[in-house]
Amino acid sequence: MAISKKLFNKIDCVKIENVTKKYGHITAVNQISLEVCGGELLILLGPSGCGKTTLLRTINRLVEFDEGRILINGKDNRDFDPVILRKNIGYVIQQIGLFPHMTVRENIGLVPKMEGWSDAQITQKVKELLEIVSLPPEKFINRRPKELSGGQQQRIGLARAMVMDPSLLLMDEPFGALDPILRKQLQEEFIKIKEKLNRTIIFVTHDIEEAFRLGDRIAILKEGKLIQLAKKNELLVNPADDFIADIVDSKKKFKHLEDLTTSDIMIPLDKKYFFESDSSTDLVIESMVRKDIELGIVMQKGKLLGYIKLQDLYQKSDKNLKHFIKQSMVFEPLDSIALALSMMKEKNEFIAVVVEEKPIGILLTNEILSRLI
Amino acid sequence: MSTLFKAVGEHLFLAYSALFVAIVIAIPLAVISLYNRYLASILLILANLAQAIPSFAVVAIVVPLLGIGFKPAIFAIILRIILPLFKNTYTGLKNIDHNYIDSAQGIGLNEREILFYVRFPNAYPAIFAGVKFAAVIANSVAIITSLIGAGGLGEFIYEGLTNLNMSKVLKGAIPAIIIAVLLDIGFTFIENKFTPEK
Numbered sequence: 001m002a003i004s005k006k007l008f009n010k011i012d013c014v015k016i017e018n019v020t021k022k023y024g025h026i027t028a029v030n031q032i033s034l035e036v037c038g039g040e041l042l043i044l045l046g047p048s049g050c051g052k053t054t055l056l057r058t059i060n061r062l063v064e065f066d067e068g069r070i071l072i073n074g075k076d077n078r079d080f081d082p083v084i085l086r087k088n089i090g091y092v093i094q095q096i097g098l099f100p101h102m103t104v105r106e107n108i109g110l111v112p113k114m115e116g117w118s119d120a121q122i123t124q125k126v127k128e129l130l131e132i133v134s135l136p137p138e139k140f141i142n143r144r145p146k147e148l149s150g151g152q153q154q155r156i157g158l159a160r161a162m163v164m165d166p167s168l169l170l171m172d173e174p175f176g177a178l179d180p181i182l183r184k185q186l187q188e189e190f191i192k193i194k195e196k197l198n199r200t201i202i203f204v205t206h207d208i209e210e211a212f213r214l215g216d217r218i219a220i221l222k223e224g225k226l227i228q229l230a231k232k233n234e235l236l237v238n239p240a241d242d243f244i245a246d247i248v249d250s251k252k253k254f255k256h257l258e259d260l261t262t263s264d265i266m267i268p269l270d271k272k273y274f275f276e277s278d279s280s281t282d283l284v285i286e287s288m289v290r291k292d293i294e295l296g297i298v299m300q301k302g303k304l305l306g307y308i309k310l311q312d313l314y315q316k317s318d319k320n321l322k323h324f325i326k327q328s329m330v331f332e333p334l335d336s337i338a339l340a341l342s343m344m345k346e347k348n349e350f351i352a353v354v355v356e357e358k359p360i361g362i363l364l365t366n367e368i369l370s371r372l373i
Numbered sequence: 374m375s376t377l378f379k380a381v382g383e384h385l386f387l388a389y390s391a392l393f394v395a396i397v398i399a400i401p402l403a404v405i406s407l408y409n410r411y412l413a414s415i416l417l418i419l420a421n422l423a424q425a426i427p428s429f430a431v432v433a434i435v436v437p438l439l440g441i442g443f444k445p446a447i448f449a450i451i452l453r454i455i456l457p458l459f460k461n462t463y464t465g466l467k468n469i470d471h472n473y474i475d476s477a478q479g480i481g482l483n484e485r486e487i488l489f490y491v492r493f494p495n496a497y498p499a500i501f502a503g504v505k506f507a508a509v510i511a512n513s514v515a516i517i518t519s520l521i522g523a524g525g526l527g528e529f530i531y532e533g534l535t536n537l538n539m540s541k542v543l544k545g546a547i548p549a550i551i552i553a554v555l556l557d558i559g560f561t562f563i564e565n566k567f568t569p570e571k
Contacts, residue, residue, distance in 0.1 A: 097476025
């Protein structure tokens with residue numbers, strides 16, 4: 001069994017130089033040059049078909065490009081064996097692609113197994129990773145993908161990508177298929193994971209909010225070309241052209257915060273998010289997994305008690321749902337969004353509930369908005 | 374009675390040695406075809422044609438080529454079942470959700486590892502369906518091949534039919550039916566055991 005060596009312990013720089021990829025007459029990536037610094041999270045942002053996924057896939061050579069070169073720590077990525085290169089680069093896709101015939105442990109541990117790790121080593125590593133993505137190992141290690149919700153599957157996908165401790169992570173719209181509230185929750189969690197791990201990450205998305213929330217710098221692509229690469233504030237202040245001005249400004253509402261109310265910004269609450277306080281914890285877990293949500297609003301006789309998070313429910317076995325409830329800040333639909341967000345920021349709250357007699361929506365702190373306050 | 378046991382033995386040996394050889398050839402062929410588009414398209418065309426040829430004709434065509442007896446009979450059975458076996462295995466290995474392959478490559482598995490750890494496990498249902506189908510055909514062709522002197526249960530049936538000796542016909546037909554039913558139950562059992570729950 002060949003043990004692959006670690007190609008890079010730390011990323012100093014990923015340098016993409018004049019990379020071009022053509023598919024027949026279509027130029028998917030056109031002379032793109034950019035530099036990713038060690039430790040940063042760089043976003044590749046653009047509409048579908050702009051070449052962002054293709055560019056991402058040239059880095060781990062899932063796509064072989066036609067011209068240019070890509071240097072990782074100064075070494076041409078085509079000088080490496082592609083399989084060994086990919087073991088050194090984590091890769092997460094929107095569709096996740098967990099193998100349905102394998103358990104969580106087997107999915108995460110497959111590459112280590114190929115590398116000849118012992119069973120004990122694999123189990124140890126899988127447990128560590130499950131902790132990081134906040135899934136209690138003993139509950140999840142032997143499950144199969146079909147027994148997991150979409151959000152849980154995506155967490156396993158991330159754990160699998162990190163199993164070889166890659167110093168570089170490529171992520172292709174990992175949260176794109178999730179429902180908006182869950183997406184924001186996972187983004188929030190991901191920010192924490194990212195700080196803990198200190199990896200270099202290249203992240204593809206078409207969601208401007210996600211880009212601003214997660215990215216250190218943002219590269220905006222259009223029709224295979226790089227239009228602008230800058231820090232987020234710079235994009236807002238100095239957009240390179242109308243296309244970018246349009247993207248970053250597409251939601252003009254950001255400019256008129258004082259006119260906006262919480263009901264303009266909130267995410268409306270569907271019936272599926274509501275739970276009764278006397279339900280048993282196990283049934284609530286089952287129901288949340290089935291509905292693929294990780295956040296619930298707990299009510300008692302039509303009154304709001306607070307919110308629950310799925311991963312908290314896993315932490316201890318306690319039938320009484322009330323013990324898991326967290327108090328949430330409450331706003332009225334006509335409260336100003338500026339006020340609401342600054343109060344949330346002050347209290348370091350990620351979630352608030354908008355109530356008009358009963359809860360009607362959820363406010364999640366928003367990176368762009370809070371920066372503009 | 375002992376002649377009956379001997380005939381059952383011959384029948385089983387004929388059908389299953391042919392099935393075994395056909396599997397041993399068809400699966401590697403399917404794997405090679407995964408990486409060779411030309412071979413794949415030629416074999417798939419042949420497989421579709423072969424499905425349309427009556428078993429009786431396959432047995433008949435073997436005689437001018439190889440003569441009569443046990444070996445030509447095995448050859449005829451293999452000829453009849455190898456292409457359906459190939460087709461099922463190939464499509465099972467090939468038509469796997471692209472995301473599995475994409476993520477398998479992305480996490481750094483090589484082609485061989487992808488084949489054994491991702492493609493095969495997901496193709497088991499299709500492969501087993503092919504083996505089951507081939508076993509059923511082998512079972513029935515092994516009756517026909519007694520016409521070309523391969524022995525087995527078919528001999529009772531043909532002799533019974535020509536002499537209008539119904540008890541002899543049944544002596545051949547009933548074991549053949551029992552074997553077919555057991556075969557189906559057995560393969561379904563194995564299939565359930567090996568098929569991953571989805």
